[in-house]
Amino acid sequence: MDDEINTKLLRHEEEEEGDLKQRIWTESKKIWRVALPGVISRFCAFGTIIVTQSFIGHVNDIDLAGYALVQSLSVRFVNGILLGMSSATETLCGQAFGAGQHHMMGIYLQRSWIVDLITLTVLLPIFIFGSQIFKLVGEEESIANSGGYISLWFIPFVYNFVFSLTIQMFLQAQLKNMIIAWLSAFQFAIHIPLSFLFVYKLNMGIAGAMIALSMSSWVLVIGEFIYVFGGWCPHSWKGFTVAAFKDLVPVVKLSLSSGVMVCLELWYNAVLVLLAGYTANAEVAISAFSICLNVNAWEFMISLGFLGAACVRVANELGRGNAKAVRFSIQVLLGTSIVIGVFFFVLCLVFGKKLAYLFTDDDRVADTVSDLSLLLSFSVLLNSIYPVLSGVAVGAGLQSVVAIVNLVCFYLIGIPLGALLGYLTSLEVKGIWIGMIGGVLTQTITLVYMTWRTDWDDQVKKASERLTRFYLKSDETTEQVTNEL
Structure with missing residues (x-):
């Protein structure tokens, strides 16, 4: 009798283990479907x-430091605002897709364009008066x-953020972002020969x-415009x-809270670059610190892929009203990302040391x-x-x-x-970086605790209320701007 009971218990445990493996595999496929194109x-x-930094670094060391300053301060500052404000699109589109309100996604995308275009235009003086600002600090x-x-x-470069960031989030929410991966790969592939042509061949x-x-x-x-406007998103555009x-x-309120969240994160590194500029031998300090931050940021692009996957999975499941699936997805996401x-x-x-010679001699x-x-x-x-x-947030x-x-x-x-x-110590740039890690470590511990304590059933209710508040019937979206004007 005992042997029979033990056999049944063992079989039940094996079935549960097999079921868990299948659930992990299924969830992993959903995660990578979003994360891989995002990465x-x-x-x-x-x-x-x-x-571009590498090409400039081999032209002139002063210009390398200047580029590092602009890219780490001005561009990161503006990109932080636009990325943050665009993440409102990520929240709304993800939850709308999960709830089956596909036609609302195109409206959210257009709203984000309006908000981001106005925001970036207001911020243009940062680039126009760059030299004066850097001297002032x-x-x-x-x-x-x-x-x-x-x-x-x-200036012409940063305006691409208004469209590239928002369209990527729009497509990502409906699991169509593989096209972004192909377009980005093509962008990178042509960028190298273009840089070589303009910098060296045309001098x-x-x-x-x-x-x-x-x-x-x-x-x-x-390429994104052609895909969205060309009929490949018939239900959402x-x-x-x-x-x-x-x-x-x-939408502006949600965008502002999103913008503040991301900006505080991205500006953090920018402030540290600024601090490096006040140390002894500032040219070397800024260049070295910027190279390390850019290597860190390049690897961070992988993490951003998982950030996007976390957002889509959580938003989709909240839109569907499935709190249990949200919890499980978070666990699989964290496990994969940590590995x-x-x-x-x-x-x-x-x-470590060999990385530097990719950017400088x-x-x-x-x-x-x-x-x-x-x-x-x-x-x-x-x-x-x-x-x-x-x-997840x-x-x-x-x-x-x-x-x-x-x-x-x-x-x-x-x-x-x-x-x-x-x-106040002899650590200089190294001390600044230790401080950076201290801040990130504290933030990580806090977010782990916050995620663990979140009532996801309550978040399902809030998502439903938000989608109901913003909802418009499909026939209300067919009026064309040109007809109104």
Whole structure:
């Protein structure tokens, strides 16, 4: 009798284990369907910025520092605002898709274009008066002048963010973002020969590198327009509509909370680059620190793929009203991302110093990068955790809570700690980076606790209320803007 009971229990455990493996496999396929195209597209898009930095670094060391300053401060500042405000599109489109309100997704996309275009235009003085701003914050005159010149060349580039970021989120929410991966790969593939042509063959130097960057970035946007407008999104894109101008205020509110959340995260690194500019031998410090941050940011593109997957999976399941599926998806997401993080942690430890020579021929910069490689490795490891949890928050519409967490952990803990270690000890740039890790570690622990304590059944109710508030019938979206005008 006991043997029979033990046999039944063993069989039941085996069935549960097999069922769990199947559930993990099924969830992993859903995650990678979103994450892999997201990783490829972000990796390639950011890769164009890295390639441009590499070309400029082999032209002139002062311009390398100037480019690093603009890319790490001005572009990151503006990109942070636009990426954050665009993540409202990610929340709304993801939940609308899960709830079957497909026609609303095109309206949310158009609303995000309106909000982002106005926002970016307001922010243009950051690039127009780049040199004056850098001098105002105390950067060396030669670096500030170079940064001011490069800032002007970045203007046509940054306008691509308005469309590329939002369309990617629009397509990602409906599991159609593989096209973005292909377009991004094509963008990266043509960027290298374009840079070589303009910088070396036509001998255009810095201007040539920046022209190549803008041209390749708009190739991606044009490809996205063709896909969306060409009939490949028949249920979610119904054409331009005056409905896009309705309910803009609540969308702006969600966009602002999203913007603050992401901005506080992206600006964190920018402030640390600024702090590096006040250390001894600022040119070497800024260049080395920027190289490490860009390597970290390039790997972070993988984490952003998982951030997008977390947002889509959480938003879709909340839209469907399935709180249990949300919890399980978070567990699988974190497990997968951490395994990848450990792999890159080891990789950065092994190839620390060699990374620098991809960007510069200066041995002083390379030695400083080598000295920071251990800290870079730990940053890469943390990248595998907190972006996933940020994606969970975006999917649930909890951006405002994470914004407060980011403010406290980064600006009240990380930056003061980095400044303290960087200026009052002999650690300098290394001390600034230790402070950065301290802030990220605190944020990671807080987000883990917050995710664990979240009542997902309650979040299902809130998602349903939000979708009901914004809902418009399909026939209300067929009015064309041109007919109204």
